[in-house]
Amino acid sequence: MILVYWLILVNLVAFILYGYDKSCAKKNARRIPERTLLLWAWLGGSLGAFLGMRIFHHKTLKPKFYVVPVLAVLEVIIIIFCLYQNYHLVTTEYEIDLGLTEDLTIVQVSDLHNQFFGSGESALLSRIEAASPDIIVVTGDIVDSTHTSYKIALDFIEGAVKIAPVYYVSGNHEGRLSGKKLDAFYAKMREMGVIFLDDTYVETSDYVLAGISDASLYSYGASGTYGAYGAFDDSKPVILLAHEPQYHDLYQNLGADLTLVGHYHGGQIIIPGAGGLISPEFEWFPELYEGEHTFGDTTMIISRGLGNSIVPVRINDYPELVVVKVK
Numbered sequence: 001m002i003l004v005y006w007l008i009l010v011n012l013v014a015f016i017l018y019g020y021d022k023s024c025a026k027k028n029a030r031r032i033p034e035r036t037l038l039l040w041a042w043l044g045g046s047l048g049a050f051l052g053m054r055i056f057h058h059k060t061l062k063p064k065f066y067v068v069p070v071l072a073v074l075e076v077i078i079i080i081f082c083l084y085q086n087y088h089l090v091t092t093e094y095e096i097d098l099g100l101t102e103d104l105t106i107v108q109v110s111d112l113h114n115q116f117f118g119s120g121e122s123a124l125l126s127r128i129e130a131a132s133p134d135i136i137v138v139t140g141d142i143v144d145s146t147h148t149s150y151k152i153a154l155d156f157i158e159g160a161v162k163i164a165p166v167y168y169v170s171g172n173h174e175g176r177l178s179g180k181k182l183d184a185f186y187a188k189m190r191e192m193g194v195i196f197l198d199d200t201y202v203e204t205s206d207y208v209l210a211g212i213s214d215a216s217l218y219s220y221g222a223s224g225t226y227g228a229y230g231a232f233d234d235s236k237p238v239i240l241l242a243h244e245p246q247y248h249d250l251y252q253n254l255g256a257d258l259t260l261v262g263h264y265h266g267g268q269i270i271i272p273g274a275g276g277l278i279s280p281e282f283e284w285f286p287e288l289y290e291g292e293h294t295f296g297d298t299t300m301i302i303s304r305g306l307g308n309s310i311v312p313v314r315i316n317d318y319p320e321l322v323v324v325k326v327k
C-alpha cells in the first residue's frame with residue numbers, strides 16, 4: 001500500500017507541476033527548473049508528467065523531455081508486472097498419508113497480512129471453495145502490524161466460516177498488535193465461529209488438531225522448553241498448526257505427524273535454481289522457505305503465504321493457497 005500511495009502522490013505532484021509551470025510560462029513568471037520537472041518523472045511520476053505534457057501542451061517539443069513518455073510506458077509495464085506477481089493466486093496441493101479412517105482436505109491460509117483479493121476477499125474465497133475443504137486452517141499473520149486492516153481480515157473470515165470450520169493460530173504480527181483493537185478483532189473472529197488453537201487442541205475420533213501460539217514459540221526459543229501445551233492422545237495422528245518453520249525440532253519433539261506453517265513468504269523473490277532470497281530474519285537464501293520437508297517422523301509443509309509486510313513486492317513467488325489431502 002505504501003508504494004501505491006507513493007505512486008499516487010508523485011504522479012499527482014508531477015501533473016500539477018507541469019500545469020503550474022505552463023501557467024508561469026504564459027505569465028512570464030518565475031519558472032520551475034527543467035531538472036526538477038524531470039526529477040519528478042524519474043521518481044515514479046512519469047505518468048502524471050506525461051499527462052501534464054499532453055494536456056497542458058508543455059515541453060512536448062523539447063528533446064530533454066522525450067524521456068518522459070518512455071518512462072511512462074516503463075512505469076505501466078512495471079505496475080502490471082508487480083500487480084500480477086502479488087495478486088495472481090496459485091494453489092499448491094499435497095497428499096499426506098497419516099492412516100486416517102476418512103480422507104481429510106485441509107486448506108491452509110497463511111500470512112494473509114490483510115492483503116486485498118477483491119471485494120469481500122472474493123478471489124481468495126472462491127479459490128478456497130473450489131478446493132472443497134473439510135477444514136480451513138489459518139497459520140498466523142492474518143493481519144499486518146505495519147499496514148493493519150482488520151476489515152479485510154474479517155471479510156475473509158466472514159466468507160471462510162461459511163465454507164468450512166476455521167481454526168486459527170497467531171503469528172508474529174498479531175503478537176505485535178496487542179491491545180484493545182486486537183482484542184476486539186479476536187472477539188469478532190470468535191463470534192463468527194473461528195476456533196482458536198493457540199496452545200491448545202481439539203480431538204476427533206480420527207486425529208488431533210493442535211496449535212501453538214507464536215508467543216510460545218519465542219518463549220521456547222529462549223528457554224529451550226515448551227510447557228504451555230495440553231496433553232492429548234498421541235496414539236492418533238497429530239496435525240499441528242504453528243507460524244514459523246524454524247522450530248521444527250519442537251514440532252518433532254511434540255509428536256506432530258504433520259505440521260503446517262508459513263512466515264517466510266517464500267523468501268519474497270524466488271530465483272530459479274537458488275530458491276527464496278531472504279527470510280523475515282534477514283537470512284539470505286533460507287533453506288525452509290516453501291514446500292514439504294521431513295524431520296524424523298514429522299512432515300512439515302511451509303506455505304509461501306498470501307500477503308506482504310515490510311517488503312511489499314513478491315517476484316516469482318505468487319501468493320499461495322495450500323491444499324493438503326490427508327489420507
Ligand SMILES: [Fe+2]
Nearest residue numbers: 111141263309
Ligand atoms: Fe508473515
